[in-house]
Structures are given as structure tokens and as C-alpha cells.
Amino acid sequence: MSETLIDIVKVPDHPALSRWRAVAPHGSVVGVAGLRPAVVAGGDLLLLAAPAVKPGSAELSLSVAPGWRRRGIGSRLLATVREGAAGPCLVADVTDGSPGEAFCLRHGFRRIRSWRRELLGLGDVHGVWLREP
Structure with missing residues (x-):
């Protein structure tokens, strides 16, 4: 299916957030994008880990359904988001x-920081927290 048949639709459901959907001709949502303010105060982990982020910046979230990737839908969503970003x-x-x-590097983003996240499996957490003496 051609990406030109996909409609990019603004979702006006929240005053503090900007959201868009990529909708296929049959009506299903095949991609989503959103912006939320990147809050400088209040312990936002993104900004603590990335001090080069300027006040007034917005955090991007973007996802395209796996079966619809590599068709330009993410690029169209990002272009729409960039038009709406203040x-x-x-x-x-x-x-x-x-x-x-x-995807981000192809579209002009640059890496400002990397960090490693450690996750415990449920079995590991259970064994540590619920061990009886």
C-alpha cells in the first residue's frame, strides 16, 4: 500500500499534548506520534541525563506498526510533528x-547522551523481596 493513501490526522484530545495518528484507508491506526513538553524542573529523567536540552523543548514519541514500517509513514509523521513543534x-x-x-539519526537528530538501564526479571525481584529468613 502506498504511503500517500495514509492520512495523518491531528488528535485534539489534550491541551498540554500534541498527538497525531497515521490512519490507513480501512480506518485502522498504523502509526502514532506525540509531543509533550520536556519539563526542566521537577526531576525529569530525560533532562537530568541530557543537560544539553534547552528549556521549551519537546519530547517526541513516534511509533509505526511493524507491518507498516519502511514505507515512509514515520517520516511523514515526523514532518507533521516538526511543523507543529513550537x-x-x-x-x-x-x-x-x-x-x-x-531513524532519528537519518532525520537529523544527534546523540547527546547514552546510558545503560538494568532491569530485573520478575523472578529475580520476587526472590530478593520475598525471601523468608
Whole structure:
């Protein structure tokens, strides 16, 4: 299916957020994008980890359904988001080496910081927290 048949629609459901949907001709949502203010005060982890982010910046979230990727839908969503962004820059939190990182780098984003996140599996947490003496 051609990307030109996909409609990019603004979702006017929240005054503090900007959201868009990529809608296929049959009506299903095949991609979403959103902006939220990147808050400088209040312990926002993104800004603590990335001090180069300017006040007034917006955090980008963007996702395209796996079966619809590599068809230009993400690029169209991002272009629409950029038109609607009022701040000095967009910030995206992506996994190192992921397709999301490659997408962002192709579209002019630059890496400002990397960090490693450690996750415990449910079995590990259970064993630590619920161990009886």
C-alpha cells in the first residue's frame, strides 16, 4: 500500500499534548506520534541525563506498526510533528543500536547522551523481596 493513501490526522484530545495518528484507508491506526513538553524542573529523567536540552523543548514519541514500517509513514509523521513543534528542539529517547536510533539519526537528530538501564526479571525481584529468613 502506498504511503500517500495514509492520512495523518491531528488528535485534539489534550491541551498540554500534541498527538497525531497515521490512519490507513480501512480506518485502522498504523502509526502514532506525540509531543509533550520536556519539563526542566521537577526531576525529569530525560533532562537530568541530557543537560544539553534547552528549556521549551519537546519530547517526541513516534511509533509505526511493524507491518507498516519502511514505507515512509514515520517520516511523514515526523514532518507533521516538526511543523507543529513550537520549541527550539525535539528530544527523543531511543535504544542504542535500534531501528529507532537509525531513524532519528537519518532525520537529523544527534546523540547527546547514552546510558545503560538494568532491569530485573520478575523472578529475580520476587526472590530478593520475598525471601523468608
